[in-house]
Amino acid sequence: MTAQGFSSETFQFLQNLKANNSKDWFDANKGDYQRLVKKPSDAFRASLAEDLARLTDHGMASKQFRINRDLRFSKDKTPYNAHIRMAFWPKGAAFEGKDAQPPSFFLSIELEHIRFGTGCMAFSKPDLGSYLQALEAGAGDEIETLLTTLENEGFERSKPDLANVPRGFPKDHPHADLARHKGLAVWKSREDTAIATGPSAAGSLAAAFEPTLPLWNWLLGLSKSG
Known part of the structure; x- marks a missing residue:
């Protein structure tokens, strides 16, 4: 473990968890979970929040999603997630989980890749109204340019809802397809998981988010107007 990044042992623990996904195994290895996942996650998340605060010029709140899976509506009854997921958003804004988020940065540390995204997977009702009003008022060209620029840099845009x-x-609106979105975000995957390891991990991932800053700022302005 380092103060700012994960180690190869973190990924080995996640691999072992995937292969032995049961409460008995997890309980027997809870000390390793604390040492290899929980503690480095807390340190890494704090570091990345600081780097994103410098990048955005906004204080950032953050959370790590639960390792326990929600089994209520899932046919897959394995109890644990074999990944590490985090979200970062402006302090003072309300993060309502999957139902609504302010403009946020999302990170998923998977066994075989790192996936990161920027945006709102679901607008709050006021922000959705502001988004549709902005489209009708002529903001479609600007949004489309932001998204196309990021697609040219290897990001993918979220699908219409x-x-x-x-x-x-x-x-018949020229950007009617954009109006079919109830949230708007871009995502990118990196196969090299080493970006999340070592003392430079937080800075490297903050730099990976940097191209999405114009979209984040546009969404932040939308959120404020709502």
């Missing part, structure tokens, strides 16, 4: 434009939105 609706089959059709929402009620009341012009069906």
